[in-house]
Amino acid sequence: xxxxxxxxxxxIVAVIIxxxxxYNRLVNLKHNVTKAxxxxxxxxxxxxxxxxxxxxxxxEYMKYEQATLEKVVDARGRAAEAxxxxxxxxxxxxxxxxRIGLGQLFALAEDYPDLKANETFQHVxxxxxxxxxxxxxxREFYNESVNLNNIGIEEFPDVMVARLLSFKPFHLLEFEQxxxxxxxxxxxxxx
Numbered sequence: 144x145x146x147x148x149x150x151x152x153x154x155i156v157a158v159i160i161x162x163x164x165x166y167n168r169l170v171n172l173k174h175n176v177t178k179a180x181x182x183x184x185x186x187x188x189x190x191x192x193x194x195x196x197x198x199x200x201x202x203e204y205m206k207y208e209q210a211t212l213e214k215v216v217d218a219r220g221r222a223a224e225a226x227x228x229x230x231x232x233x234x235x236x237x238x239x240x241x242r243i244g245l246g247q248l249f250a251l252a253e254d255y256p257d258l259k260a261n262e263t264f265q266h267v268x269x270x271x272x273x274x275x276x277x278x279x280x281x282r283e284f285y286n287e288s289v290n291l292n293n294i295g296i297e298e299f300p301d302v303m304v305a306r307l308l309s310f311k312p313f314h315l316l317e318f319e320q321x322x323x324x325x326x327x328x329x330x331x332x333x334x
Contacts, residue, residue: 175292197248222237
């Protein structure tokens with residue numbers, strides 16, 4: 144064998160090793176997204192399990208606020224459907240509606256001193272608030288993992304391996320625009 148054959152063989156081996164490194168990096172990115180989603184999913188399930196307790200407790204006191212309670216129950220159902228279907232966009236919309244409903248429910252609870260003093264209500268409200276904070280943290284981690292994955296499968300030369308092996312982008316978990324919009328405090332206090 145002459146030197147040209149050795150150089151060609153070394154080049155082929157280098158390309159194969161480089162493709163393996165790219166493949167392993169893309170797999171790692173994909174699994175980081177899956178792991179981040181699993182963390183969110185566990186928290187969403189925990190929060191959704193707390194909601195019936197909250198609604199049951201509130202029903203005892205808030206007899207005239209059925210529409211708000213129904214919004215929370217309906218949003219919980221839509222979120223559960225979207226989560227089980229794996230529809231991240233629909234889940235974001237449903238979770239946004241659920242968060243708005245919970246905010247309204249907690250605001251209305253201020254008008255019911257007996258409800259606010261109820262130990263079960265206080266416990267469930269504290270649990271849901273803690274879960275909300277954890278979901279926000281995990282959502283940030285999930286979206287960062289999605290972003291890194293999506294960039295990874297679009298960068299050259301990784302894009303060639305990603306397309307060849309059918310790596311797909313993931314969707315960001317975004318909640319309703321109303322959740323992140325500024326709140327008009329004056330409007331809240333106008334009668």
